[in-house]
Amino acid sequence: MATVTMDKLISLCKRRGFIFQSSEIYGGLASAWDYGPLGIEIKNRIQKFWWKAMTQLNDNIVGIDAAIMMHPRVWEASGHVENFTDPLVDCKECKLRFRADLLDEKSLSEHKCPECGGELTDPRNFNLMFKTHLGPVEEGGSVVYLRPETAQGIYVNFKNVLQTSRLKIPFGIAQVGKAFRNEITTKNFIFRTCEFEQMEMQYFVHPSEDEEWFSHWMETRFQYYSDLGIRKTKLRFKEHGPDELAHYAKKAFDIEYEFPFGWKELEGIHNRTDYDLTKHMEFSGKDLKYLDEGTKEKYTPFIIETSAGLTRSVLVVLSDAYDEEEVDGDTRTVLRFHPLIAPITIGVFPLVKKDGLAELAKEIEKPLRENFTTFYDQGGAIGRRYRRLDEIGTPFCLTIDYQTKEDNTVTLRYRDSMKQERVKVSELIQKINEEIKSYRRVE
Numbered sequence: 001m002a003t004v005t006m007d008k009l010i011s012l013c014k015r016r017g018f019i020f021q022s023s024e025i026y027g028g029l030a031s032a033w034d035y036g037p038l039g040i041e042i043k044n045r046i047q048k049f050w051w052k053a054m055t056q057l058n059d060n061i062v063g064i065d066a067a068i069m070m071h072p073r074v075w076e077a078s079g080h081v082e083n084f085t086d087p088l089v090d091c092k093e094c095k096l097r098f099r100a101d102l103l104d105e106k107s108l109s110e111h112k113c114p115e116c117g118g119e120l121t122d123p124r125n126f127n128l129m130f131k132t133h134l135g136p137v138e139e140g141g142s143v144v145y146l147r148p149e150t151a152q153g154i155y156v157n158f159k160n161v162l163q164t165s166r167l168k169i170p171f172g173i174a175q176v177g178k179a180f181r182n183e184i185t186t187k188n189f190i191f192r193t194c195e196f197e198q199m200e201m202q203y204f205v206h207p208s209e210d211e212e213w214f215s216h217w218m219e220t221r222f223q224y225y226s227d228l229g230i231r232k233t234k235l236r237f238k239e240h241g242p243d244e245l246a247h248y249a250k251k252a253f254d255i256e257y258e259f260p261f262g263w264k265e266l267e268g269i270h271n272r273t274d275y276d277l278t279k280h281m282e283f284s285g286k287d288l289k290y291l292d293e294g295t296k297e298k299y300t301p302f303i304i305e306t307s308a309g310l311t312r313s314v315l316v317v318l319s320d321a322y323d324e325e326e327v328d329g330d331t332r333t334v335l336r337f338h339p340l341i342a343p344i345t346i347g348v349f350p351l352v353k354k355d356g357l358a359e360l361a362k363e364i365e366k367p368l369r370e371n372f373t374t375f376y377d378q379g380g381a382i383g384r385r386y387r388r389l390d391e392i393g394t395p396f397c398l399t400i401d402y403q404t405k406e407d408n409t410v411t412l413r414y415r416d417s418m419k420q421e422r423v424k425v426s427e428l429i430q431k432i433n434e435e436i437k438s439y440r441r442v443e
Contacts, residue, residue, distance in 0.1 A: 196310070236258075
């Protein structure tokens with residue numbers, strides 16, 4: 001595997017239509033990014049892959065889609081109003097703002113700005129939630145927040161889901177949605193941004209079974225990334241020490257990935273105990289306890305949380321897929337996506353535009369669209385067309401040539417190995433589905 005750098009990834013993403021700087025024609029907006037035609041396809045496919053793994057393949061996990069804006073008391077109950085803060089300092093000269101906990105010891109001890117050497121203010125806590133107003137008048141009673149996480153929308157709907165779905169503990173509630181954090185430090189492309197998407201699942205269990213289910217979800221979530229095509233050698237667990245645990249957590253592990261800029265969190269797995277439901281009962285006055293109809297035991301469930309970033313997962317997939325190799329004296333850039341998440345599954349090429357091959361290629365492509373995302377290209381040398389689709393991670397290419405007119409076969413070319421074979425047109429859908437199902441990433 002070639003060494004991937006952030007500069008190479010960012011350049012490829014801009015050049016090929018994966019990710020663009022937000023509001024670029026106006027100079028861009030820091031920490032905000034737009035997903036282009038290929039980027040949105042990957043993001044949607046990752047979300048679909050996660051949703052299937054969580055809900056479709058589990059008969060006791062259901063989904064919801066809670067509103068972004070919630071009653072402000074939700075965030076008081078959760079502790080975000082009081083605790084969701086970063087210590088910040090400002091430079092009195094250049095007016096730049098820094099997180100005090102990320103400054104080097106020299107800057108802190110001398111109280112000097114690391115950029116201009118000016119005097120720094122004393123640290124003060126800065127809440128990371130975006131505050132806005134609901135209604136036409138900006139007054140104290142109209143204050144609401146853009147949610148900093150999707151989990152609270154699940155907790156406040158615990159009773160609704162329990163009553164309408166007739167689920168029994170243990171069960172889970174999954175959600176994918178936007179979250180917003182007014183981060184002062186945003187960097188490394190789409191790794192840390194102020195607007196992002198989370199894929200969270202909250203699993204409600206009996207308090208006596210929390211350790212068992214915590215272990216289960218650690219193992220399950222680690223395997224998920226391997227199923228997604230991510231190399232296991234690039235993944236590891238990191239446990240939160242006593243000083244790192246969030247105020248709600250009994251135990252916490254991160255699944256980390258080795259990005260081009262080092263090992264960083266990809267997903268958090270947390271034992272949140274009964275903290276959240278207890279707090280919401282206290283602040284709302286509503287009973288959120290669970291009654292076991294068999295034993296008549298009434299208790300507040302513990303919660304095992306799995307929390308992954310969708311936008312961060314896109315960066316993982318791009319980083320892990322990127323490769324370069326020498327082929328016939330040239331450098332081939334290839335993205336080795338799992339076929340299920342590749343933005344385009346099949347490239348369809350007529351060998352030449354004349355002699356009816358172009359029309360035949362389009363005729364062959366049409367039924368494939370019912371099952372796969374296809375891309376038709378009739379311009380340039382066939383080798384150059386292969387390279388273009390290698391660079392965006394297309395796992396299969398079909399070439400329609402003069403032999404196709406004789407025996408109704410096409411050349412099927414594989415991205416990873418560059419091997420080719422003749423396949424009957426009538427067998428293409430079955431053949432490609434089999435290849436997708438059996439696909440295994442080479443470490």
